[in-house]
Amino acid sequence: MKSLRFPRSPKVIVGMVILGFFIFLMIFGPYLAPYSPDNTNFAPLLTPSAHHWFGTTSLGQDIFSQTLVGARATMVVAGVAGLAATMLSILIGISAGYIGGFTDDGLSLMSNVFLALPGLPLLIVIDSYLPVNSRSNSLIIGLIISLTGWAWGARVLRAQTMSLRNRDFVESARIIGEKRMRIMFSEIAPNLLPILASSLLFTILYSIGAYVTLAYIGLTSTSVWNWGTMLFWAQSNNAPLSGEWYWFIPPGMCIALVGTSLALLNFGIDEFINPRLRAGGLSGRQRRRLGMPRRQRLGFTPVVRSVTTAPRVSVQTQNPVTP
């Protein structure tokens, strides 16, 4: 397995910083909130001020507190759903790719069907039939989300497993007589690590979107505070039309930022998998200093003469070779 060098790409570092910040918020948010998010004692629809950093809702609740508290539910459910979906895709994808035959046919068919079914509408339909008290159970919602989000990862993992299956080190493991399960999980899985990581990030990204969307439509319980629910209330009160930007922009920005950080991390992994994607190495300024053209143009190899050239020994004639 390739050694994992610490990524130096600025994209990845920014992504990690942002994600780190929100993970911190996820853990400590509820403790840091100045007021309870349900507290309706304040004047409604206040614009941001020193007392209420993000203003108040139409019911007089502090938006800042809601945002801080909402971080936990949003990210935990998304994280759990993403993890569950990735585990499903690992199980199905690797098995399909390695075992082959009818197992592969069946599992592939299942993944293709789930891939073709539009995820969110399906989610909406399932959720709308849930009895109301179940809707407050975030775990159930998370599980349902994972049921719609595993198919893509499974397909990618299956393709990778199939290409790895024929490699020599797997062959030798098989010849030695290692059990199938063991080969799958101790030989193949480590080589899939970058793709797994990418798949996990992608599914968490999807899960956040799905969870927030369900909350926005009102299909999750409003007793659990999350960013989606905040947006639900904002929309129900026509906040965009009324110009109450402070109500829906904070939670929306949080979602966008978490999503962006995940996507940036995904970039880092992509560049790790495919080194060609890495940035060219030097910035424009550095190149100009070295005397090179601003961009490497294909078919026009740059010429940068070195300042000193090693003195070349001129042609000498030597004594004839004696046999």
Added chain:
Amino acid sequence: MRLIGRRLALYALTFWVAITVNFLLPHLMPGNPIQTMIGKLTGTVTPAEIRSIRLAFGGGLNQSLLSQYFTYIGQLLHGNLGFSFTNSKNVSSILVQYVPWTICLIGVATFISFLIGTVTGALLGWTRGSRLDSLIPTATFFQATPYFFLASVMLLFFASKLGWFPPQDGYNIYALNLHPGWTWEFVLSALRYGQLPLISIVLSSVAGWMLGMRNMMVTMVAEDFVLMSIAMGLPKRKVIWAAARNAVLPSIANLSLAIGLVVSGALLVELVFNYPGVGDLLLNAISSEDYPLIQGIFLVITLAVLAANLLADLVYLLLDPRTRTEVAP
């Protein structure tokens, strides 16, 4: 051609799964939602309508699950999607009214988004290290933003505050004598009102196309045949075209994933703008627990998505000759 047959079979199977899921869900959920719903409705709706609703779920309570299933499928084949009690109309007739708006919006948006995204992505992939690369983090941000959030922000700034676009509805519903139909005034009004939703959807989805195309383009530029084109002295635009032609293939192959996201997002954008499409309809159906309508919308959306997938598969077949012959000597 065999390939198309296989894809068709897959989509048929998927649709069948969707139908079955649609059927099983209400019957399997704890608390028997069908009973509850019918119980609530008795007295507010005519018996004929109640029977229609029942049929949408597969018939009487005294039948076995399996026979209810066949009744259900039978009804579907006749185009009977049930009766929507919130709208007092058959589901099919409601859908016929609303679905064209959604399809137009999503269709045009996807087309524009794909075009802009792949062209920009191709250029980004080709000119690496130029100033254009700063577009990438911006694009990433837009990709991570939920569709409805971006729509809300646009509504706030461009419609509410700046007043450049109409903030709600699909056409000017307040204008006298303006009714849906193929009149010039109506079409103009519809176009005007559709701008902001369209821009919103395009902005949200373009990043995905762009980044995917860029990555593929970078891979292509490193391929030998691109170097060959340059060595052959071909002009640059022909070289870029040759590379892009190859790089665009995975984007089309992954269309199924992209379409699913775009459709879901677009439904929510319709919500924000009160656009007379299926999205708004769905929300109302959910809040009033109008299950026949929810089911009907789900089926129609699934059908549309599968049709789009099939179209994408056809296009891919045309563009990549390697799929046509399986033989490699």
Added chain:
Amino acid sequence: MTTESKRVDDVVPNELPPQALPTTTYGPITATTHSEATMGERILDVRNFSVDYGWGNNAVRAVDDVDVHLDRSKVLGIAGESGSGKSTLVYAITRLLRAPGVIKGGEARFNLGSDDEGEHVIDLVNASERELRSVRWSSISIVLQSALSALNPVVRVGSQFEQVLKTHRKHMSKDERRARAAALLAMVGLDEDRLDRFPHELSGGQRQRIMIALALTLDPQLVIMDEPTTALDVVTQREIISELFELRAQFGFAMIFITHDLSLLTELADEIVVMYAGALVERATARELYEAPRHPYSLGLLNSFPPMHGERTELSGIPGSPPDLAHLPTGCRFHPRCPYAMERCTNETPPLVEIQGTDRSVACWLHVGDPAVAVPVELSRVATGATTVDPAKDVTR
């Protein structure tokens, strides 16, 4: 095929006379006359050529101060292991080297030919993109190693010919282009219907033939072959090579043949240069190199490949592997693997020197005429016209 001298243009006539300079594509080449003497019969003149990979502190020298020369209609073979810099050198000369390659020094001049105005020479290192495009394919073409990846997989083979002809021969009609492509295919022994196929539908040998036909489309003066047969099986290899040389005999283009298979070159090339770790270590005619190698590395290479003809010999190979270009050995680059290494080799890098009385050069401390150094027998053979070696006779060519 007939043996009468024929130009590709004669196969399907077009308006340009065979020896015309490329002017139709992007405008005339600005003739850059060098202060040195005219090139005459020489078609490619490369001096002091150096190429780096990377920049600044991370730069690695891939080609170090190399000279190569090629005369009209002759074949130059460049031999060496992977990483020796042979491909890097040739791609850099034609400015096709990919990032992170950078040309660090030297010059490369290509002789396009003479007409009433005088000799037209293009300075490849200083040429503009437009000028480069003028000579690309019309004067210099390339055959890449792997034809499957060198042909655009989504377009038909005929379309590749179309594009080249459309770009460089604007006056040709569609039918004329098709006819020319068909004629080119016929030259390499393929049917016209191959034009309508996609690359993945053809066999490896067919694809390579198409690459050769493509390379000859504009009747170039120089064709560069980058390991053209390495990806093929031995039988197809021989077929293609012999077809190639028939074509060369017919049309008289010069060739640069890059390969790691030295024994192949000894049969095909006029002159061979051997590269090791970015430096040129020996230059000689093919016969001289085959019968009387001077550099220990050349000897090792010859002993690594079974000769195509002649009696069976024992293969010995060269122990060790090529050095990491970022961490070259001190002194002579080859000394860690050289069976004849002396102490001097560890400390001083031997320069490339001409051997007196001959037209060959070698970079080895064994051959600088130091009386204290005993040159091993195998490195002091004398090449003769006959296949047997007779040390008593003088060097004759």
